[in-house]
Amino acid sequence: MKVLLIAPRGKKTSYNKFSKWDNVGLGLLYLVSSLKENGFEVQVALTDNEGVKKYLDVFHPDIIGITCVTSTYNTAIAILKTVKAYDKSIITVIGGHHVTFTVEETLNESCVDYAVRGEGEEVFPKLLKNLMKDKPHELIEGVCFKRGKRIYNKNSIAMVKDINKLPHPDRDSVKHYDFPGIYMLSSRGCPFKCTFCSAANLYGGVWRKRNVENILDELEGIKDIRKNKVTVQFGDESLTVDTKWAKELCRGIIERGFKFNWYPNSRIDSINRDPELLKLMKEAGCKGLSLGIESGVQEIIDSLCKGITLKQALGAAEKMKDAKLYQQWYLMIGSGDKYDEPKYIKQSIEFMKKFPFDLLQISILTPFPGTRLYNQLKKEGRIINTNWDLYDGLHCVYKPLGMTAEQLEKELTIAYREVYMHAGIWAFFRRILRFKNTLANSRNFFTFINLLIKVGLFRKDIRVALE
Template identity: 30%
Template structure:
């Protein structure tokens, strides 16, 4: 069969619709890797090339995140109207299968590595079922390396993505990772990681390790950093804040080429952290944690969730002052978003506080619930002011005044986000 794989595009109502440094999702290249060789694959990223063009493929497959569901459905409807069979997969169809089936001939639910081959086999025989559900999680040693050949000749900033672990050991109520993986944490064999590192890029280039928490299992992380040290990559990833206080592991991360980490601080309010279930975070140690990362040359992209139940209107200035005081290298200030499948969605539904199920608004930049201690308008205006203030030129220079080795990533990233946010808000 001829198969068309599509990654739906972001709209201009989201920051990600304005970011110039594009990079691919890893899910479709991973499914391409386990697609039998007698099938022919063509890949389209709707963010960088038009997707709504009649095609001669037999089967169209889309991966769907919640904020991209409306666009994915529009693409799926287009191809079905042209007589094509369409399969949808990803986190949104997994949690909203009845809705997704209104726009697809079949769904791949759960981890696609287990169910995609079965769907392909049935599609080839003209016996496509409606749902292919992975009843278990794939064993870590069977997670395939992505087929990066389908990304060739695309206008990406970089394609050096690799996954070493899957899942997270924590159970934050706003996160869909635990809902998807059931609180499990799997590590890939180090020999498999070496095989990918041998081909992923040139020595000295940046790579992004797309793990949800690269230090979820300390012993494995230590061994992984030993492997990474053999290569001359500059790497970025996600990590929990407790890494800052494990001196041996922190030094190993830095020595292995870590230049930056996404760290979820989430809130400066203890009651909010308790409500989130963010047990690993201790506010009194935030400043020291950032200083420890900086001491070994690791920049920090800090994440904060706005609009939790104990947030009041002063939270925006409080966070801004904290980011300047600690010289935070980068920041993402996200509005609480109750994604399908999460604990926070169940809680807000029970409280009758969900005010919109327009999935295009579920991009962490729009408000789809009623806050408790401020109005919807106050939450949005505070989010907008905080985001723009953080990305003014004087603030960027003040935060990055003492250049470190991570400066080469965070300086252009800050100015890239500055330009994108200005366009995003101008687009309102």
């Protein structure tokens, strides 16, 4: 049985220009390894509904597996329509965060045969083996399908009980794409309850870490890992949930003699509570961290259930500055509640003007399906747009209470201009030269400079600048 796994291409006129979502995510590479381990022939494609035709002509798959996030869902469905038009007998399976929380809509509105909720490494091979045994409707945890008007299994989610038992992701299957950098996962899930993040609902507040030796063994298999030629991006929700474990990983990297640049996501509170952590991360080759401050207004941070304070954020920033680590921060415009007013956005911008970041990515608050925020806004009738293409951090898809959606969208461009340009043109260029290494490669560096120049100097709207 031949399986084609597809990652839909992200839109070029969005933050996908800098994002892993215009890439083949680790989820698919883990699936490749699991499927091969179970004897299936697998090929991977990063494509759209036009490009998929060449894979159908050449590879002749029996099964199509496709993953998506919210902003690539429409592309994924378009691809599946092309597949079914080409050959109705090809079995189609879809998965990913978005589908996990919209499984009924997905199965009712599309031509897909199966939808997987949660993690697919164990259940997807089981499904394929059942299909080979002519048992297409045997229930498997997390695998949903429709018969007549009934949807089966819609309330179950597949979770891998022991992630240490999974085979390492098959990076050789995408080496022809020559992606910049290498992505890794050392843990899954998140124990925190931010209202705007779907991880809390997907993983039920459970955080699972891999054994340090398991992670080090995966790193061992990466070419040139000891020659300072490799950049690794850890895609964990936060690498530093357990600082004792994170430090054990750093010591393991040092002891094995690995020499590579790496960048994790982290949390402000982790950095503040363990003064030894940053020093050890730096010694192990870490070059910078990505963190979410989300807002420069404490009341908004509290309403988002972020669990941090602005004082803690400033403390973490100073510690990273002292350790000479690059700082990439994330800020959102909007709150989804009574704080959606121009005065609070201005207050947030004023705070960030004084903040010692190297790179700041600013987005519009987006209520993704599966988040508490989405559920609340939907209950209040304030979701005004369900064109998933617009769930990209550049569009306001909900009705703010103290301003219009259009006004909030304009504030995004103003925020970029004021935060980056308030100290003048030369300070702007000194800043962007400092954060060169925080982007995956030189192409992304110059693309981001171009974006900031268009917005900051030529006063273009950010969505126009991204075209």
